Amino acid sequence: GQQVMQIPQYQHVQEGEDFTTYCNSSTTLSNIQWYKQRPGGHPVFLIQLVKSGEVKKQKRLTFQFGEAKKNSSLHITATQTTDVGTYFCAGHEDSSYKLIFGSGTRLLVRP
Amino acid sequence: NAGVTQTPKFQVLKTGQSMTLQCAQDMNHEYMSWYRQDPGMGLRLIHYSVGAGITDQGEVPNGYNVSRSTTEDFPLRLLSAAPSQTSVYFCASSSGLFYGYTFGSGTRLTVV
Numbered sequence: 001g002q003q004v005m006q007i008p009q010y011q012h013v014q015e016g017e018d019f020t021t022y023c024n025s026s027t028t029l030s031n032i033q034w035y036k037q038r039p040g041g042h043p044v045f046l047i048q049l050v051k052s053g054e055v056k057k058q059k060r061l062t063f064q065f066g067e068a069k070k071n072s073s074l075h076i077t078a079t080q081t082t083d084v085g086t087y088f089c090a091g092h093e094d095s096s097y098k099l100i101f102g103s104g105t106r107l108l109v110r111p
Numbered sequence: 112n113a114g115v116t117q118t119p120k121f122q123v124l125k126t127g128q129s130m131t132l133q134c135a136q137d138m139n140h141e142y143m144s145w146y147r148q149d150p151g152m153g154l155r156l157i158h159y160s161v162g163a164g165i166t167d168q169g170e171v172p173n174g175y176n177v178s179r180s181t182t183e184d185f186p187l188r189l190l191s192a193a194p195s196q197t198s199v200y201f202c203a204s205s206s207g208l209f210y211g212y213t214f215g216s217g218t219r220l221t222v223v
Contacts, residue, residue, distance in 0.1 A: 045211030097161050103153035
């Protein structure tokens, strides 16, 4: 079945440093979604990418969808303490209604 | 709008007991899903539904049942609770395949 892997599992950065998390699927995805979960909270939808090679930006966050639609990345420029949380990617395999999540990357930011 | 409402927020069960986790959404979303979250394992899909009367299994369906009699409600039933079902359970809904999911605040379940 479909598997979605994320690396790294955990990253601790100094405030102002950049951060990147990578998402890799075992199968081709029809879309990729990114979510953020604050400690003790629930996942919150950030963005969706659908097209091969698509790049989207939200302020300091840049999201990319790979050309083969099997991988994605989230890059945060100049991290802030408000960026703390776990970032999840999730995707639908082609012709599937199941939204499968990656294992997440936990980001800690030192002030 | 309330969004996605889950009850209860916390529950302790004894092994072998059954219970139903409630989930309701007021956004008229067709898609609803149940996930469990365990440390270091992300969110795993238990069951999902693409409309009233339609349900299907996710990645980890064993030990759980669902039904979808209305668009608004999607309860998750634990048939005979086991310690391995200790987890945080999230219900989520979406208006379609290419839309983001809105999550409830979760139910923290402990089985002793």
